[in-house]
Amino acid sequence: xxxxxxxxxxxxxxxxxxxxxxxxxxxxxxxxxxxxxxxxxxxxxxxxxxxxxxxxxxxxxxxxxxxxxxxxxxxxxxxxxxxxxxxxxxxxxxxxxxxxxxxxxxxxxxxxxxxxxxxxxxxxxxxxxxxxxxxxxxxxxxxxxxxxxxxxxxxxxxxxxxxxxxxxxxxxxxxxxxxxxxxxxxxxxxxxxxxxxxxxxxxxxxxxxxxxxxxxxxxxxxxxxxxxxxxxxxxxxxxxxxxxxxxxxxxxxxxxxxxxxxxxxxxxxxxxxxxxxxxxxxxxxxxxxxxxxxxxxxxxxxxxxxxxxxxxxxxxxxxxxxxxxxxxxxxxxxxxxxxxxxxxxxxxxxxxxxxxxxxxxxxxxxxxxxxxxxxxxxxxxxxxxxxxxxxxxxxxxxxxxxxxxxxxxxxxxxxxxxxxxxxxxxxxxxxxxxxxx
Amino acid sequence: xxxxxxxxxxxxxxxxxxxxxxxxxxxxxxxxxxxxxxxxxxxxxxxxxxxxxxxxxxx
Numbered sequence: 001x002x003x004x005x006x007x008x009x010x011x012x013x014x015x016x017x018x019x020x021x022x023x024x025x026x027x028x029x030x031x032x033x034x035x036x037x038x039x040x041x042x043x044x045x046x047x048x049x050x051x052x053x054x055x056x057x058x059x060x061x062x063x064x065x066x067x068x069x070x071x072x073x074x075x076x077x078x079x080x081x082x083x084x085x086x087x088x089x090x091x092x093x094x095x096x097x098x099x100x101x102x103x104x105x106x107x108x109x110x111x112x113x114x115x116x117x118x119x120x121x122x123x124x125x126x127x128x129x130x131x132x133x134x135x136x137x138x139x140x141x142x143x144x145x146x147x148x149x150x151x152x153x154x155x156x157x158x159x160x161x162x163x164x165x166x167x168x169x170x171x172x173x174x175x176x177x178x179x180x181x182x183x184x185x186x187x188x189x190x191x192x193x194x195x196x197x198x199x200x201x202x203x204x205x206x207x208x209x210x211x212x213x214x215x216x217x218x219x220x221x222x223x224x225x226x227x228x229x230x231x232x233x234x235x236x237x238x239x240x241x242x243x244x245x246x247x248x249x250x251x252x253x254x255x256x257x258x259x260x261x262x263x264x265x266x267x268x269x270x271x272x273x274x275x276x277x278x279x280x281x282x283x284x285x286x287x288x289x290x291x292x293x294x295x296x297x298x299x300x301x302x303x304x305x306x307x308x309x310x311x312x313x314x315x316x317x318x319x320x321x322x323x324x325x326x327x328x329x330x331x332x333x334x335x336x337x338x339x340x341x342x343x344x345x346x347x348x349x350x351x352x353x354x355x356x357x358x359x360x361x362x363x364x365x366x367x368x369x370x371x372x373x374x375x376x377x378x379x380x381x382x383x384x385x386x387x388x389x390x391x392x393x394x395x396x397x398x399x400x401x402x403x404x405x406x407x408x409x410x411x412x413x414x415x416x417x418x419x420x421x422x423x424x425x426x427x428x429x430x431x432x433x434x435x436x437x
Numbered sequence: 438x439x440x441x442x443x444x445x446x447x448x449x450x451x452x453x454x455x456x457x458x459x460x461x462x463x464x465x466x467x468x469x470x471x472x473x474x475x476x477x478x479x480x481x482x483x484x485x486x487x488x489x490x491x492x493x494x495x496x
Binding site: 220348376 | 450487489
């Protein structure tokens, strides 16, 4: 068995793991990253498929210049000399008409469009303003429940539900009210940016920092055991192309989700409360459809939000932002199908509903040579997110020097890959405070 | 040498589909489970390392 020694071993090269590894190796910690797949990045990268450059999961930097992955790259003097293009704000289709909203106050504008009268408009806006600027609602109820208390206008509910699906990937009736508002507040008014090679650019730039600082990035190496002695993490056992590998480390960071962290360490090392918290984590699931056509189905690069569709609410043509991501003359659009309920849905039925939404929204789909390039089902070990947004997020585990990073432990108010990056930054900072090199 | 897909483990994520250099893998919406076109498969076995659920094995 080959043996290695380091300060920090990171299991998984998703954006959380790589942000932590980049910060730590830059600060002088000997860092080893283990990735089971042949490529880095997990659900935070782009790949080439049939002439298209497509996202594997996250499509963009959702917090613009203040996105935690970009801030990490700047912290560690990584290469940020690449072109980025903005996804402009979307248009909303309401009652068959497409509305371009002002850059600021777009939500208030939408509500004024669909309110039955001035009194209703003022009441709803006042209630929303209060939770945004004064105090967020309780996490004991869902955002949907809070919304029903604020308005009985179904169109307003549908608009805010679409907004929920876009920001958090979940319906309003699935997410805690307080955390939803914190996520909205953090998300509103941010630029959404796509680098020139998609998010692969970010991953490659972080990887370069790690290897230039004597860190190691080992692909095709799968961790199968986290070593724990006397309540402390001691390293990892893994299997790679050259056989068994034992890595002793002062700190272990898991980027493969808290469930796997517990499984690889052995449940006996965790108190029952923690084990139950981890068991209760429910992945966010859904279908993602990629369709191609001859020329765009919709001409606005910011995409279209719909509220009268059954499932799909956000439609974006990536070719309009980066023509280089598609073969000449072809356009690639994708849309997310969020089932009404998280479990027990029939994916075939969801697909059929989604295709009906597609044809209803873009009647010229077939005429323009429209085809489905891919229909993905995000679930289980490849979820849309490893957990729903919630107020309880711990990066530290009960085992000393064993941390989780990634989208199951996003800090409060942060969503998706950007939240995962932020969790990696926070863990790196905690390690630097507790363990001096 | 060839691959075998354990349908009870496949979740329909399409990660292997994106990794296949000969486009031999496909996830039809009727099942959301991966199938392999043996005429296109060049037996590079890359997909085994990509599958997030260990559903693909060397057969």
